Amino acid sequence: MSHRILPIIRKEFIHIRRDFRTLIIIFALPIFMLFMFGYAINLELQHIALTVVDDNNSPDSRALIRAFSGSKHFNISVYDGKVSEVGSLFHQRAAMAVLLIPHDFAEELGAHQKTSVQLLIDGSDSNTAQLISNYANAVLQNFNADRGVTLPFDVSLAIEYNPALKSTYFFVPGLVALILMMISALLTSVAIAREKETGTMEQILVSPLRPAEIILGKVIPYIVMAFLDGLLILLVAHFWFEVPLRGSAWLMLGGALLYIFVALSLGLLISTLAQNQQVAMMVALIASMLPTLMLSGFIFPVNSMPFLLQLISKIVPATYFLKIIRGVMLKGNTFEHIRLMFAALAAMGLFFTFVSTKRFKMTL
C-alpha cells in the first residue's frame, strides 16, 4: 500500500459529497426509515373505535363497558340504532369493532357466573383484527378477575426480551443490516461500474497503481461512511427510541465491521459482473438488497419460510448479522453465543473477496 492511494480516497469523498443521490442514500434514507419504522409502522394500536350496543342496560353491563373504556386501546361510543344495521358502521368506517351485550347479560351472569357477549371486528385488515381481538380478550380477562371469577387455568403470554412488543426493537437491527448492505454493496458496485462506464478506470489502471490499491482506495471511503451510518442508526435507536443494549457495544461494532467487509466484497463481486451502472444497480438490488429485506429474518421469520427459502437464507449474510446484532442488543449475548455467526460471515467475506479479486483482473 502506498501514499498514492490517498488521492483516490480523497477523490471518492468528493464524488460522494457532490452526488445528491448518494448523499440521500447515506444520510437521509436511514433516518427516514428509522423514524418511519419507529413511529408510523407502530405495531401497537390505540384509540380503536369500539361501538357498544347495550341491550341489557344494567349495572353489570355498564361495568363491562367501563372496563373497555378504561383501556387505552379503545375509544367507546354507544349505539342506539337497530341491531340489524350495525354492519353499516363498518361500511361507514365509524367503528372498527362492535360489542353486543345481550338483554339477558346480567341475569345469566348472576345465575351461572358465565355468559357470552358478541364482539364483531372489521376483518378487512387481518393483522389489525387480530390485535383488536387480543386487546379485547385482555380486557375481558381483567373484568373476570375483578369479579373474582377464576378461570380453570392461567393464560399468561410472556414475550421474552421485548415485553412491550415494541416494533423498533425488531426493526432497528434489520435496518442496520439493510443500510450497511446498501452502502457497502450497492454504492460501491455502482461507483466502480461508473468508472468503467466513463473510461476513467482505464485511465487509472494505466498508472503505476496496482489494481489492489485502486480497489482499496475506492472502498475505504465507503467503509467509513457505512460504519458511521451504522453508528448513527444505533445511537438514535438507543437514545431516542430507547432500544436497549444489553451486551457489549464493542462486540456489536466488531460484528458490524465484519458484516461491512462481507457486504463490500459482495459489492466488488457485483462490480466485476457489471460493466455499467444500471446493471450494477440491478444486480446489487437483486443479489444483496432483496435477500437482506426478505430472506434474512428482518421481516419474515426464517423458521416459517418454505424449506427452499430457508436454505437460501443460509447464504444471505444478513441472516447471520441479524443474529449477532439482535443477540447482543436484546439478549445480551457474549461472543461465546454467537461465534458461529462470526465464523460464517468471515467465511463468506473471504470467499467473495477471493472470487472478486480473481475476476477483477480478468474483466478490466
Place this chain on the structure above:
Amino acid sequence: MPDFAVFTENLGKFFGGFQAVKNLNLAVEYGEIFGFLGANGAGKTTAIRMLCGLLMPSSGSGAVAGFDIFKQGEKIKRHIGYMSQKFSLYEDLTIEENIEFYGGVYGLARPQLLAKRQDLLQDLGLSQQASTLTHDLPLGYKQRLALGCALLHDPKIVFLDEPTGGVDPEARRNFWNLIHAMAEQGKTVFVTTHYMDEAEYCNRVSIMYQGEIIALDRPEALKKQYGQTSMQDVFIHLVDR
C-alpha cells in the same frame, strides 16, 4: 533488441475465437509522431491497450520504452502517458481537482504538482476557472485538459487513442499543435485518428484493416506508392480494393 520506443513482433490478440489483432509488427523510433489509422473495429484500441499493459496479448512479443510488455508492465506504466478513447476526466471534479488527482496517482511530490498545475492551467488559459466543474468545459478544452493530465508525470512515450474525436476543426488544429510541441521536446507520440487530414501531420502512418497492418510508411511515400494525392484517397484505395 534494438532501441525503439515501441517494438512488436507478431503481436496478436484473441477474444474467444475472434482475432482482433493479427501479427502486428511495429518499430516506432523515439521522437516520432506515429499515426495509427484504421476503420472502425480494425483493432487499434486493442493494440494500444496491449502496449499500455491494460490487456494481456495472446501471442507474439513486444517492448515499450525498452521494457517487455509481458513481464515489465509496471515499469512501462511509469514511462508512458495514455489518453483513452473514452473520456478520461471526472466530470464532477473541478479542473484543479482533476489535475491534482492524476498528479497524485502518479506520485508527484506536492511542490512539483503545484508547479505543474499552474503551468497547465496557464497553457490552457484556464487559470481563472480552476475551480469550475470539468463538466462545464467545452469539449475542446476537456480534451486538452485530459492530455495535460496524461502528461503530468512527463512520460517519454504518449499513446493517444482518438484524441480529437468529435471536436471542431479549430480545436483539432490546436490539439495537433500540442502534439508537435511534444515531439519537439523529444516525446514519442503514438496516435490513432479517423481524420485522414491529420494523418498528413504524422512522420509515419500505419493503416490497419481487420486486425492487420496493410500499409506502413511516411505519408508522402504512401501517396506516391499508390498514386494518390491525399491520405484520404490512399485510405479509400487500400480499404476498398
